[in-house]
Amino acid sequence: MNALAQAWPRRAATGRQFADVAKDHLDDVYRYLVFLTADPVLAEDLAAETFESAFRSWKRFDPRRGGEKTWLCHLARSRALDYFRSEARRRRRERQASDELHVAEPLAEGLSPELDRALRSLSAAEREVVVLRVVLELSAAEAAHVLRIGRSACSMRLARGLQKLEERMKSHVVA
Amino acid sequence: MSSPELVLPDRLEELLAGAFPESEHEVRLQGLARELRAGTPTASARLRARVEGLSTAPREPRFGSRARIAIVLAVLGGLLAAAIAGGLVSNGSVSGEGTGTGQALKPLVEHGEASVPDSPPFRRAPLIPTGRAQDVDMWIALRVEDADQVSSSSQEAMRVTRELGGVVLSSNLETAGSGGEARLALKIPTARVEDAAFRFSQLGTVTSRRIVTADLQTPIDRTLQQIERLRSAIRIARARLASGLLDAQETLQMRIRLEHLRTRLLDVTRAHAALADRAAMADLTLSIRTGSTPEPKKSQGAVAGAAGTAFDILKGAGAVAVFLAIVLSPVVLLIVLAWLALRARGRRIEESLLEEPRPATPRPRSG
Numbered sequence: 064m065n066a067l068a069q070a071w072p073r074r075a076a077t078g079r080q081f082a083d084v085a086k087d088h089l090d091d092v093y094r095y096l097v098f099l100t101a102d103p104v105l106a107e108d109l110a111a112e113t114f115e116s117a118f119r120s121w122k123r124f125d126p127r128r129g130g131e132k133t134w135l136c137h138l139a140r141s142r143a144l145d146y147f148r149s150e151a152r153r154r155r156r157e158r159q160a161s162d163e164l165h166v167a168e169p170l171a172e173g174l175s176p177e178l179d180r181a182l183r184s185l186s187a188a189e190r191e192v193v194v195l196r197v198v199l200e201l202s203a204a205e206a207a208h209v210l211r212i213g214r215s216a217c218s219m220r221l222a223r224g225l226q227k228l229e230e231r232m233k234s235h236v237v238a
Numbered sequence: 239m240s241s242p243e244l245v246l247p248d249r250l251e252e253l254l255a256g257a258f259p260e261s262e263h264e265v266r267l268q269g270l271a272r273e274l275r276a277g278t279p280t281a282s283a284r285l286r287a288r289v290e291g292l293s294t295a296p297r298e299p300r301f302g303s304r305a306r307i308a309i310v311l312a313v314l315g316g317l318l319a320a321a322i323a324g325g326l327v328s329n330g331s332v333s334g335e336g337t338g339t340g341q342a343l344k345p346l347v348e349h350g351e352a353s354v355p356d357s358p359p360f361r362r363a364p365l366i367p368t369g370r371a372q373d374v375d376m377w378i379a380l381r382v383e384d385a386d387q388v389s390s391s392s393q394e395a396m397r398v399t400r401e402l403g404g405v406v407l408s409s410n411l412e413t414a415g416s417g418g419e420a421r422l423a424l425k426i427p428t429a430r431v432e433d434a435a436f437r438f439s440q441l442g443t444v445t446s447r448r449i450v451t452a453d454l455q456t457p458i459d460r461t462l463q464q465i466e467r468l469r470s471a472i473r474i475a476r477a478r479l480a481s482g483l484l485d486a487q488e489t490l491q492m493r494i495r496l497e498h499l500r501t502r503l504l505d506v507t508r509a510h511a512a513l514a515d516r517a518a519m520a521d522l523t524l525s526i527r528t529g530s531t532p533e534p535k536k537s538q539g540a541v542a543g544a545a546g547t548a549f550d551i552l553k554g555a556g557a558v559a560v561f562l563a564i565v566l567s568p569v570v571l572l573i574v575l576a577w578l579a580l581r582a583r584g585r586r587i588e589e590s591l592l593e594e595p596r597p598a599t600p601r602p603r604s605g
Contacts, residue, residue, distance in 0.1 A: 106279075170279060194274075197274050222245055
């Protein structure tokens with residue numbers, strides 16, 4: 064174990080060091096944010112901010128209220144929503160809401176262009192339920208906890224998101 | 239082109255868990271999930287280094303959870319200790335004077351602007367306020383061992399009464415077997431009533447007592463002023479009669495007035511004397527009876543006193559809590575409603591934010 068890991072705070076309740084948690088779930092948080100924001104560059108910044116926030120509040124993490132991945136996704140979601148809010152304010156101020164739609168780079172290397180485009184055409188709410196349930200493989204209860212909605216609503220949102228994703232992929236292929 | 243049908247949520251859960259697909263659509267869905275999982279992005283080395291490089295020391299909470307628990311426990315312990323100590327101290331003054339009994343002493347002072355709480359010992363604090371004339375009515379109940387002691391204590395009480403300058407108005411003694419009861423109605427000089435109470439308390443175990451006082455100074459002062467005014471009026475009337483300047487009719491009227499003034503002065507003087515007598519002598523009723531209740535141990539009394547004090551504190555706290563609940567409940571309700579409204583508004587804003595297409599603006603890669 065390196066010196067940095069030893070310097071990081073340890074929580075007695077889990078017995079794990081923050082370094083290990085960050086190492087285990089960094090990819091998960093990044094994936095979640097990439098899908099949520101559809102912007103890998105933004106996702107990288109938000110992921111870093113998320114772990115800085117998690118680092119500061121690691122001692123308050125209570126494993127009885129959810130797993131580490133759920134907790135980190137919750138923090139990441141708060142960070143992303145904060146960013147969305149500030150972005151919305153800025154856009155209202157500058158009155159340039161829709162003319163700056165921008166595709167910076169593919170969401171991930173392994174995704175087909177059709178799937179990438181289809182994912183981008185979904186709303187952030189639809190993308191985040193897909194990433195939580197399908198990619199990060201959270202349970203329905205865990206995903207519902209992150210999204211702060213009911214379990215059945217979470218399942219329904221996932222079914223509709225996947226249906227829409229499938230539709231968009233078909234339409235892209237046909238086009 | 240036909241839209242794919244919506245897979246039921248339960249079936250979707252099964253498919254995500256790896257269930258065998260039963261239709262072409264389900265095969266496509268599982269393929270989609272596989273592609274999503276396979277093509278998921280991974281954190282770059284730069285991000286990994288950035289996260290691992292977090293070097294800011296974590297801010298320790300000012301009070302950790304253990305410290306908070308310790309503080310709460312310390313406060314509760316302090317309150318408990320104060321309650322117990324209060325109970326021991328207040329009860330110790332009773333049992334320490336040998337007055338503790340199986341029957342709880344009750345505060346029985348009914349009224350009186352200078353009355354004092356009923357708790358032995360008699361000599362620890364003045365029972366009667368000094369400096370002003372008071373009408374004092376005292377009642378003391380004693381418990382003794384047997385009928386012989388009822389009799390001897392009654393005799394001693396009457397002797398003490400006479401010794402202190404008082405009088406025995408009435409006495410009633412009844413005995414049956416080893417039991418008995420005596421009731422004495424006494425008049426004791428008010429100045430000696432505390433001595434009397436103390437000496438009576440030596441005759442047995444005080445089981446209860448009552449002191450009622452009423453201020454007499456104000457009516458006494460008022461009668462004195464009336465007496466002065468009447469005497470002055472009488473002197474003036476005499477002077478006018480002696481002047482020789484009045485005619486026959488005026489002289490007659492002045493003599494009638496003088497007679498009225500004298501009668502009135504006599505009445506007021508008697509009233510003043512009656513008030514002075516009431517202030518000079520206190521009424522004291524002494525009840526002496528046998529009883530078989532064993533005297534409790536001091537430690538039991540202390541525990542009971544502490545428990546009683548704690549109960550009183552809890553009762554007071556409960557009353558305050560009920561009062562606050564009644565007063566604050568509308569405010570709390572408004573706060574809760576406002577909080578619910580703000581939360582619902584926040585949810586709506588979040589949903590609208592997440593429904594917008596992303597990204598809206600390009601962000602330069604930082605670092």
